[in-house]
Amino acid sequence: MGSFEFKLPDIGEGVVEGEVVEWLVAVGDSIKEDDPILSVMTDKATVEIPAPCEGTVKSIVGEAGDILPVGAVCIVFEVEGDGNASEEKATAPAPAKEEKPAKKAAAATPAAPTLPPVEAAPAAAPVVRAAGTKALASPAVRQRARSANVDLQHVAGSGPAGRISHADLDRHIAGGASGASSARPMGGSAKVERNGTEDIKVIGLRRKIADGMMSSYSTIPHFSYFEEVDVTALEELRQHLNATRPEGAPKLTYLPFIMQALVKALEQRPECNALYDDEANVVTRHEAINLGIATQTDRGLYVPVVKHVEAMDIWSAATEMLRVTSATRDGKAGVEDLSGSTFTITSLGRLGGLGATPIINKPEVGILGVHNAKDRAVVRNGHVVVRRMMNLSSSWDHRVVDGHDGATLVQLVKTYLENPATIFM
Missing domain, CATH: 3.30.559.10 (Chloramphenicol acetyltransferase-like domain)
Structure with missing residues (x-):
C-alpha cells in the first residue's frame, strides 16, 4: 500500500486560493475515483472537487472556513501500489481537526411541519457515527433539516461515506424516525424553558x-x-x-x-x-x-x-x-x-x-x-x-x-x- 497526496488544483480564472466550504468525506472513508470529496469557494464560484483516485482517506487538511492555497496538499489517500508520496518526506499533512458536536437544546423543539407523502424506497442502512463525527450533507439539506427540527446525526445517508441527500431526509421524516420532534398535543401543554445554543461559524x-x-x-x-x-x-x-x-x-x-x-x-x-x-x-x-x-x-x-x-x-x-x-x-x-x-x-x-x-x-x-x-x-x-x-x-x-x-x-x-x-x- 502507498500514499497518494492530492493537492488543491488550479481552478482557473487566476484563482490562487480557495476557502473550504465543506469536506464531503472523512478519515477512514473508502472513496472511488471522481467521487466528490471537497467543496471549495473562490472569489469566482463554488466548486466541488472530485477524487483523483480510488482509495481510503488517510488524512485531510483544513476545516470549513480555512483558506487553502492552490498547490497545497489538502488530502492524502491510502492506495494500492506505491502512490505518489515519498516515505522519506520530513513533513506530512496535518490531520483533520475533529469537529465538536453542535450544542443541543435542553428542551423539546416545536413540531416538524407536515410534509407530503414520499414514495416508498429502499431504506439506507443506518450509519453508525463515532461520537463527535459530523454527518455529511450539503448546506441545502442542513437548512431543510433545521426547518424540520431533524437532527442529521439520526438520519441514514445513502451517498458516499454516508452522505445524506434530500431523498434520505424525506424518507426519514416520512418514516417518523427519531430525531424529528413530535407534535404538541391539542389543547396545549405546559410551556418549558429552552436554554440551548448553537454556534454557527461564519464561513x-x-x-x-x-x-x-x-x-x-x-x-x-x-x-x-x-x-x-x-x-x-x-x-x-x-x-x-x-x-x-x-x-x-x-x-x-x-x-x-x-x-x-x-x-x-x-x-x-x-x-x-x-x-x-x-x-x-x-x-x-x-x-x-x-x-x-x-x-x-x-x-x-x-x-x-x-x-x-x-x-x-x-x-x-x-x-x-x-x-x-x-x-x-x-x-x-x-x-x-x-x-x-x-x-x-x-x-x-x-x-x-x-x-x-x-x-x-x-x-x-x-x-x-x-x-x-x-x-x-x-x-x-x-x-x-x-x-x-x-x-x-x-x-x-x-x-x-x-x-x-x-x-x-x-x-x-x-x-x-x-x-x-x-x-x-
Whole structure:
C-alpha cells in the first residue's frame, strides 16, 4: 500500500486560493475515483472537487472556513501500489481537526411541519457515527433539516461515506424516525424553558457577504433617499401586456418596467451609472447599463447581472432577468452571469416594508430598493381615492453622487413609472 497526496488544483480564472466550504468525506472513508470529496469557494464560484483516485482517506487538511492555497496538499489517500508520496518526506499533512458536536437544546423543539407523502424506497442502512463525527450533507439539506427540527446525526445517508441527500431526509421524516420532534398535543401543554445554543461559524458565501458589506458600509459614506410612486396606470398596462403577451414570453412583474425606466433615467444622469475606484480616485461612467438583480438563494445573497439593458425591449429584459436569477437560485450561474454590473436593483418583493437603507454594491455608486405595491387611500384633487402605490428606497455614494443627483434620478424613475407610456417613447 502507498500514499497518494492530492493537492488543491488550479481552478482557473487566476484563482490562487480557495476557502473550504465543506469536506464531503472523512478519515477512514473508502472513496472511488471522481467521487466528490471537497467543496471549495473562490472569489469566482463554488466548486466541488472530485477524487483523483480510488482509495481510503488517510488524512485531510483544513476545516470549513480555512483558506487553502492552490498547490497545497489538502488530502492524502491510502492506495494500492506505491502512490505518489515519498516515505522519506520530513513533513506530512496535518490531520483533520475533529469537529465538536453542535450544542443541543435542553428542551423539546416545536413540531416538524407536515410534509407530503414520499414514495416508498429502499431504506439506507443506518450509519453508525463515532461520537463527535459530523454527518455529511450539503448546506441545502442542513437548512431543510433545521426547518424540520431533524437532527442529521439520526438520519441514514445513502451517498458516499454516508452522505445524506434530500431523498434520505424525506424518507426519514416520512418514516417518523427519531430525531424529528413530535407534535404538541391539542389543547396545549405546559410551556418549558429552552436554554440551548448553537454556534454557527461564519464561513463560505456568508463570510464573503459579510466582508463585502463591511467594506462597502465602512468605506462608502451612504446617503439614502425615499419616494412613493403611484403605479395604478402601470398596473393596468402590466395586466394588459400579460394578457396579450407573445407566445413563450414570461409574465411581466414590475421589475422589467423599472429596468426600462432606469435605462432612460440613467442616460440622463450618467454620474449614477458608474464605478468608483477609491484607490485610484477615478470614477468610470459606463454607457452600457448592466443591472445587477439582488437574488436571495438558499446559499445566501447573489447579484446576477442583466447586461446591456439599454439594447433590450421589455420582453427581452424580462426573459434575461428570469434566466440569470433562475440560474443563480439553481446554483448554475457562471462567473459571466455574476459580474459586470454598473447599477443594482434590490427588491423585497412581497415582504414589502415601508422603506429600507440598501447597502451599495461596491464599487457601484448607487442602488435602488423596490418595495411591494399595494392599494392605499391617497388624496387626489382634494378627494380621498384608492390608488396602487409602491415605495422606492435608494442609497448613494456621497463622495461622488450629490444629494441632488441621486434624488433627481429617483424622481425621473417615478415620472416614467407613473406615466408608463413614456417608458416606450
